[in-house]
Amino acid sequence: MRMAWVAIAFLANGSAQFLQKYLHAIGLGAYQKTALVTLYVAGALFAVLLLVWFRGRLSPREALFGMGVGLASYAGNAAMLRALGDTPAYIVFPMAVGGPILAVAIVSRLLFGERIGPYGKVGILCGFIAVILLTVG
Amino acid sequence: MGILLCSIAIAFFTAMYLLLGQSQKRGVEPIGINLAAFITGAAISLLVALPVSSASFPLPLILVGSLIGITAGLGLLATTIAVRGGVPVSIVNGAVSLCLIVPILLSSVLYHEMPEPRKWVGVLLSGVAIVLIQKEQR
Secondary structure, eight states: OHHHHHHHHHHHHHHHHHHHHHHHHTTOGGGHHHHHHHHHHHHHHHHHHHHHHTTOOOOHHHHHHHHHHHHHHHHHHHHHHHHTTTSOHHHHHIIIIIHHHHHHHHHHHHHHOOOOOHHHHHHHHHHHHHHHHHHOO | OHHHHHHHHHHHHHHHHHHHHHHHHTTOOHHHHHHHHHHHHHHHHHHHHOSOOGGGSOHHHHHHHHHHHHHHHHHHHHHHHHHHTTOOHHHHHHHHHGGGHHHHHHHHHHSOOOOOHHHHHHHHHHHHHHHHHHHHTO
8 A cells, every 4th residue: 555655656746747748738838937826826735735634844944945945946847847848758857857866966975975886876877878868969 | 948948957956855855854844845845936936927917827727737736746745645654765756756757658659759769768767867876875
């Protein structure tokens, strides 16, 4: 049953990404700014339910981190949504989803001195080759 | 232009993940962060979209936009339940990250966005990179 929730997370997140592509496909690409408003308002309503259900906490610390995360999330989603207007999904999603994971591993090494083991090194190499294959030509 | 926008998305999503990582280290409640993030996103997106009128929100847009927010929220709910149920975070995060295959497959089937073989290798390698980097972070 626990793994069913992992499968639901996989499908729900994948569907959310596909729907961003769908928005352009049905001719609503010109409404990107207001699409983001509806997206975040609906997400906020869902987040309220989640907070109540799990008896979460929203103190000034959560609010402060949340504002930073919200700002970065908005800017990232706005750029990704716009990219989907003229760039195929098979380029946008591997870059926008895989790129940050690759970048976090590198930044964590450079800024926080976190050690990168053999799996991480091979992963970073694969990520770089993937970016080259997806973007060149 | 698309690659430039993807690079901008990478930069901001990287900042977002770094912030989330720092928040976890400080024991900040993720569900509270999530709500604050969505409210902030709603406020910023509304400010950027101004001036708005009812014509700015055609019904199909409200439906699809809301569906994106709800599916993203459902994904978050499922992630939270799975992690609280004892599934290792690295497995949950790996599954969530690899969901990129869903829009790629659906776009190739529905909109005939068929990657050439070299691009397929790129997609597969990005999946391998995600799995290996997250395995490292266990």
